Amino acid sequence: MAEAKMVHSPTLTYFSMLSLLTLCPPFVILLWYTMVHADGSVLQTWDYFRQQGLQGFLEMWPKPTAVAWKIIACYGVFEAALQLWLPGRRVEGPISPAGNRPVYKANGLAAYAVTLITYLSLWWFGIFNPIIVYDHLGEIFSALIFGSFIFCILLYIKGHVAPSSTDCGSSGNMIIDFYWGMELYPRIGKNFDIKVFTNCRFGMMSWSVLALTYCIKQYEANGRVADSMLVNTALMLVYVTKFFWWEAGYWNTMDIAHDRAGFYICWGCLVWVPSIYTSPGMYLVNHPVDLGTQLALYILAAGILCIYINYDCDRQRQEFRRTNGKGLVWGKAPSKIVATYTTTSGETKSSLLLTSGWWGLSRHFHYVPEILAAFFWTVPALFNHVLPYFYVVFLTILLFDRAKRDDDRCRSKYGKYWKLYCEKVPYRIVPGVY
Secondary structure (H helix, E strand, C coil): CHHHHCCCCHHHHHHHHHHHHHHHHHHHHHHHHHHHHCCCCHHHHHHHHHHHHHHHHHHHCCCCCHHHHHHHHHHHHHHHHHHHHCCCEEEECCCCCCCCCCEEEECHHHHHHHHHHHHHHHHHCCCCCCHHHHHCHHHHHHHHHHHHHHHHHHHHHHHHHCCCCCCECCCCCHHHHHHHCCECCCEECCCEEHHHHHHHHHHHHHHHHHHHHHHHHHHHHHCCCCHHHHHHHHHHHHHHHHHHHCHHHHCCCHHHHCCCCCHHHHHHHHHHHHHHHCHHHHHHHCCCCCCCHHHHHHHHHHHHHHHHHHHHHHHHHHHHHHCCCCCCECCECCCEEEEEEECCCCCEEEEEEECCCHHHHCCCCCHHHHHHHHHHHHHHHCCCCCHHHHHHHHHHHHHHHHHHHHHHHHHHHHCHHHHHHHHHCCCCCCCCCC
């Protein structure tokens, strides 16, 4: 676990952990309140605090209600059932540090389609109105904050008493174990993978559900949907659709294959994703902007292009691995490095490092179009308020930090081969700059 927790200095590591544990929950409520009740204005929220003080914040924080718990429970059980019971092809994940190879059922795209069709059908046929979700959003976020915290405590206990595999261990520090997690691949029984549920089926799925919710709320409130909301919703749905189309590839990424199941990943996906990632749409509900057809189409096209490039980066690397480096990259034989490494059990393995195509531009070039895509689904809000752009800023910090952690992990894993790789691909994220 040392590589996970000490990429930064110990002091910075402890400071960042304690800050995120204590500051993230109230920030979710602050963002919701500002977007929904303070006209999206940080200054208006600040004036409220100057007048009301800490007592005002306690009064602002909505209490979890029975309605909120019911909505979360119905959604969670529905997604868990789809994950377990929908058919899907068998997919093997990467070999873990302990030499294990997790097996998954790739049914994410089917679950995504069933979820959206079900949600829209419930609204269309008058069975359930998504406005209820929006009107109880603060209570839902509040319930998620507390419920997910308890969930992470249970994960911590499970890691100590009933780990699912040998990819488990303690750092000896309770706070670090809780924050970073104990297990790499925690499961309930043999088939229910907890990280697939938290990251993909609850977190990412909620992104699309809430994007539709905000769109429907604006329609029912105003009798129309502004083109700014249509662009925002369309780009978010294209991005999430891309995610589920590529979900099996996601299981090879740092989130699943290297980050353990703790507060950082699981609470983040259960709370931070539905609240922060959807926040530009949350803002647009009460701030419809008429962009005009031409500008709306330009923003939509630019966003779709960025999402496609992000997808093609991942597809290119996945295809390179699938063909064992024998397929073509941009019409040519790929440039590559054969790197050997040793697992924690002492076995010698080898990996191929791609140094051409998108992956010859920089070591994490796929983060560039991902950040730009987030900008393009936020920019329909224009620039009257800064808060809608919080997600873009957060995502940039997150991905730059992730690139550093991934580089440090690979340097430790591959040694001299990683040094050679960095000589061939010198830039970390932005070609020619960084």
